[in-house]
Amino acid sequence: AAGVIQSPRHLIKEKRETATLKCYPIPRHDTVYWYQQGPGQDPQFLISFYEKMQSDKGSIPDRFSAQQFSDYHSELNMSSLELGDSALYFCASSGENSPLHFGNGTRLTVT
Amino acid sequence: ELKVEQNPLFLSMQEGKNYTIYCNYSTTSDRLYWYRQDPGKSLESLFVLLSNGAVKQEGRLMASLDTKARLSTLHITAAVHDLSATYFCAGTRYTGNQFYFGTGTSLTVIP
Structure with missing residues (x-):
């Protein structure tokens, strides 16, 4: 079955740079979510x-x-990146009465 | 906002033992979810509990929901090393689409 697809899997940026994360939800899911997870x-x-x-x-x-x-599909745009933005970013999608289905995440490292 | 609290935060148990993880939530939640996360990986949906008294079982894991007590439990039976992971519960409100996550329980099963 199709899952939530995120890209890129890993991203390294410098402070004050910009990053764009992409997410392709499961077909026919009507809701998309973005989550940030620190260590x-x-x-x-x-x-x-x-x-x-x-x-x-x-x-x-x-x-x-x-x-x-x-x-x-959804995109999360992040500007003026800070060190504290380093985290795993998950996209998830859901349909009616379904749990959240998470993508594999994008690991963002800001240096 | 729905506040979700889990305990314990950390759990170390020997193989073959039983234990229960507790999830309390602050106000009425229309459904309760349990997720598993391995280090650096995505969140995997384990159970969806939709009504008071709901009980679901999958292998060595059993989840239950008591909406009157605002409590869900995840019971582990005869733990094995493969169950080592972080377990999250999450709730949703009747209004809005937001999922509220608990703090997670980091489970380590010792051989």
Whole structure:
């Protein structure tokens, strides 16, 4: 079965640079979520989209933005990167009455 | 906001033993989920609990939900080393699409 696909798997950026993470949800899933997970931490909700419209916003910094496109893929844009942004970034998708299905994540390292 | 608390945070147990992980949540949640995460890996959905009294079992793991007590449990029977991972519970609210994660329980099964 198709899963949530994220790219890239690993990303290394320098401070103040910009990064873009991509996510392709499971087909026919109507909701996409972005989570940030620091080392030893639980996943922190950033933002979600329902049918391409932003539906919920969590602890997403103003330096970050996200959108969902007509083909349902989503991108998380991160600007003015800081050392503290180094983390695993997960995209997840869900359909009606389904659990979150997580992608394999993007490991971002900011140096 | 739905607050989700797990205990214990760390659990070290010997193979063959039984133990229970507890997940308390702060307010009404319409469903409760359990996930497993191996180090550096994605989160894998284990159970979805939809109603009071729901009990689900898969192998050596059994999850239950008591909505009146706002408590879910994950019971481990006759633990084996392969169960070593971090286990998260997560809840959702009736309104909004946000999943709220607990702090996670890091389980180590010692041979």
